[in-house]
Amino acid sequence: MTQIAIPYIHMRGGTSKGPYFQRADLPEDLDTLARVLIAAVGSGHGLNIDGIGGGAAVTTKVAMLSKSTNNWADVDYFFAQVSVEEQLVDFKPTCGNILSGVGPAAIEMGLIEPRGDVTEIRIRAVNTDAQVVAKVQTPGGKLAYEGDAEIAGVPGTSAPVQLSFMGVVGSSTGAFLPTGNLRDTVDGIEVTCMDVAMPVVIARAADFGLTGYESAEELDANRAFFDRMEAMRLEAGKLMGMGDVTQSVTPKFGLLAPARDGGTIATRYFMPWKTHPTMAVTGAQCLASCALTPGTVSDGMLTRPTTSPAEVVLEHASGTIDVLVDFSAKDGFALNAAGLVRTARKLADGHVYVPADTWAGQEETA
Numbered sequence: 001m002t003q004i005a006i007p008y009i010h011m012r013g014g015t016s017k018g019p020y021f022q023r024a025d026l027p028e029d030l031d032t033l034a035r036v037l038i039a040a041v042g043s044g045h046g047l048n049i050d051g052i053g054g055g056a057a058v059t060t061k062v063a064m065l066s067k068s069t070n071n072w073a074d075v076d077y078f079f080a081q082v083s084v085e086e087q088l089v090d091f092k093p094t095c096g097n098i099l100s101g102v103g104p105a106a107i108e109m110g111l112i113e114p115r116g117d118v119t120e121i122r123i124r125a126v127n128t129d130a131q132v133v134a135k136v137q138t139p140g141g142k143l144a145y146e147g148d149a150e151i152a153g154v155p156g157t158s159a160p161v162q163l164s165f166m167g168v169v170g171s172s173t174g175a176f177l178p179t180g181n182l183r184d185t186v187d188g189i190e191v192t193c194m195d196v197a198m199p200v201v202i203a204r205a206a207d208f209g210l211t212g213y214e215s216a217e218e219l220d221a222n223r224a225f226f227d228r229m230e231a232m233r234l235e236a237g238k239l240m241g242m243g244d245v246t247q248s249v250t251p252k253f254g255l256l257a258p259a260r261d262g263g264t265i266a267t268r269y270f271m272p273w274k275t276h277p278t279m280a281v282t283g284a285q286c287l288a289s290c291a292l293t294p295g296t297v298s299d300g301m302l303t304r305p306t307t308s309p310a311e312v313v314l315e316h317a318s319g320t321i322d323v324l325v326d327f328s329a330k331d332g333f334a335l336n337a338a339g340l341v342r343t344a345r346k347l348a349d350g351h352v353y354v355p356a357d358t359w360a361g362q363e364e365t366a
Contacts, residue, residue, distance in 0.1 A: 002364035005351040006040070009105055014097030014342040015153040015278040015318075016058040019352060020105040023066040023078060027359055034089040037062055037082050039354040044087040052352055053084065057249075057271045060084050061098045065106055072131060073124035075106045081249050092172070093198060093250045094125040096281020100161050100342035103134035107143045108346060114138035128171035130197065135162040145345050152319025153278035158343035165285060165338045168197040172250060176335075178240035182295035186232045186239070192296040193240050196289040196335055198282035199251040201236040204297050205268065212257025212266050216275040216317040219268060226273070229253050233272055252280070254287050258301045263313035263320050265291045265302045279316040285338040288312035288323040293333040308336075 006026065008019040019040060027033045038044065041060045042051020053060040062080040069076065077099060081090045103121045106112040112121055119138045124131060137144045137159040147159030169176050173195045183190050192202045205212030208225055219225065233253050237245035245251065249272060257266040269276040269283045276283070291298045291312055292305065305312075309326040324339040356364045 002356045003353040004356055004359055004362050005353055005365040006036070008349065008352050009108055009346060010052070010348040011063075011101035011105055012154070012345045012347055013063070013099065013101030014151065014281060014344070016061050016095060016097040017054065017347065018059060018061040018063065018098060019052060020063040020065060020101060022109055022111075023064040023076070026064060027362075030091060032359060033080075035358045036354050037080055037089055038087050039358045040352045041082045043082050043084065043089075046085050048084065053082065055084060056277075057081070057084055057274055058097070058277065061095050063098050063102060063105065065102060065109060065111060067111055068122075068124050070124045073122045075102060075111055075121060075123050076126050077102045077123050078126040088247055090247075090249050091127060092248055094127045094130065094171075094282060096163070096165070096197065096284075096340070097342065099123065099125065099132060099134075099281065100163065101344035103136040103161060104143055104145070104344050104346065107136065107138070108349070114141045114143060116141065128168070128197075130168045130171050131166045133164045133166075137161075147343070149341060149343050151341070151343055152316070152321065154343065158345055160341050161344055163281070163340050163342060165197060166336075168285060168338065169335055170195050171197055172199045173240055173242065178242075182293070183297060184236070184239060186235050187228065189232065190297055191232070191236060192290055192298075193236055193251070194286050194290050194293075194296070195240070197285040197338070198280065199240060199242065200254050200283060200286040200290075201233055201251050202254045202256060202287065202290050202297055205255040205257045208255070210255065212255055212268060213260060214268070216277050219275040229270065230272070252283055254283060256287070256291070256298055256301055259313075259315055261315050261320070263315040265298065265312075266315040268317060275317065278318045279314060279321045281340055281342065284314055284321050284323050284340065287314055288325055288338065289327075289333065289335050292325060292327060
């Protein structure tokens with residue numbers, strides 16, 4: 001059987017991984033693109049046995065890069081979340097963990113030339129139009145992956161990738177508080193619906209009879225909680241002006257509890273049909289913003305910082321993530337920018353092969 005070969009780099013970005021492609025090497029049409037990505041990842045099987053996915057939502061993510069058409073940016077980053085067990089692709093959200101690998105991948109692909117010991121790359125997240133500045137380690141003008149930076153959920157250490165996110169308020173819905181309220185009640189539970197880098201429905205763990213300190217495995221086994229959470233997410237999606245979100249991974253869902261390990265606040269984050277094993281970079285910005293905003297469901301769980309920038313340490317299922325938040329509290333909370341440190345590593349490169357019938361008219365190469 002003939003197949004189509006597509007060049008790619010396999011990267012770990014933050015606590016996620018997946019194929020990074022040049023956008024020009026993939027179909028322009030989104031329906032055809034979805035079929036190609038489903039075939040490449042092996043979507044539709046719990047182990048992604050017929051593709052290069054890893055059988056989890058954090059390992060079936062795809063980055064597509066190109067020289068930016070935006071005057072501000074150097075690189076355009078188009079993201080796709082490919083489902084593990086269902087043959088679905090969601091082009092609505094972005095992913096901050098995968099974004100951690102965009103700078104290094106852009107250098108690997110020749111889209112960016114290293115400049116000095118640290119190369120600053122301006123990235124436009126195409127899905128949400130967010131602006132991100134990545135600082136990538138390039139000592140002596142050569143890309144480096146080795147370093148001393150540690151992040152929870154990844155063994156060992158790597159070179160740090162500094163990310164500064166701007167223009168992320170209302171990135172999907174156009175509003176910081178898409179419902180217009182600091183709190184709404186859905187199915188008898190108070191929630192804060194917030195859109196900072198990622199639209200998230202945020203609730204108190206205790207309101208579900210949870211501690212907020214459960215492991216990802218314990219939460220995944222609690223199907224009664226997941227059923228209720230999903231029903232609430234669907235209703236909240238309508239309240240947020242997002243319509244029917246049945247087949248979309250947004251809005252996400254997050255839980256808050258008082259910190260117990262020295263952080264600012266304890267969190268659990270959902271993808272949304274499984275518990276995130278760590279924390280999404282985009283979700284971290286939204287949860288940190290919720291923690292800093294008076295009147296939200298975070299009230300009473302923390303002593304809020306009053307000066308900006310503030311370091312918000314989110315405790316999650318595998319450790320902690322630090323978010324440096326530049327904000328204004330003069331007339332309510334307003335986020336200016338959020339910074340995080342992640343790491344990335346090139347795992348493999350070459351070609352991924354998809355059946356020829358997934359991309360009709362494309363030249364068959366193997």
